[in-house]
Amino acid sequence: DSGVTQTPKHLITATGQRVTLRCSPRSGDLSVYWYQQSLDQGLQFLIQYYNGEERAKGNILERFSAQQFPDLHSELNLSSLELGDSALYFCASSSNNEQFFGPGTRLTVL
């Protein structure tokens, strides 16, 4: 158990819908990262937050957004969902240059 929690574990929705994925970092970690793992793109960095502020952006679509709240939990919002958004979404938090990954949320878009 990494100490990073993600909810929900599974999510099934339809095209065009909007979903929110939630992540709680390890106690004391200020950084949260979001990654997407799909069969065709592999593991890709989406976005990083540090203590509530966006710090780095990767291959994140404009339809996707994230935020980190004062209690340091983070949410990843995915809107206007397409079939190709079906993937495993991981959250990670870091300390001492190590990233600790949550169990992921598996999103299926039908």
Add this chain to the structure above:
Amino acid sequence: AQSVTQPDIHITVSEGASLELRCNYSYGATPYLFWYVQSPGQGLQLLLKYFSGDTLVQGIKGFEAEFKRSQSSFNLRKPSVHWSDAAEYFCAVGENYKLSFGAGTTVTVRA
């Protein structure tokens, strides 16, 4: 931009045999290097990391990796594989805490 190449998509190894997974990276500065393992339906678990110093690093579950700057490689090894080592293995390069991952190598262990 950094990139990570794992040349082997799939490796099959017999239980008790040795295992080596290859990883090559492209990065301008001294990289932070990592190996993660992902079991089916699970998240990513850190096996080991290299930041600086001794180029041979020891990790969990009996794994080790060697950093070779001249070859831009960070290969993962295990002397004797157990059936529970069947999983997908990812090499990653860290820059400003962001990780760039290789495509992964799936390891199958046969009895």
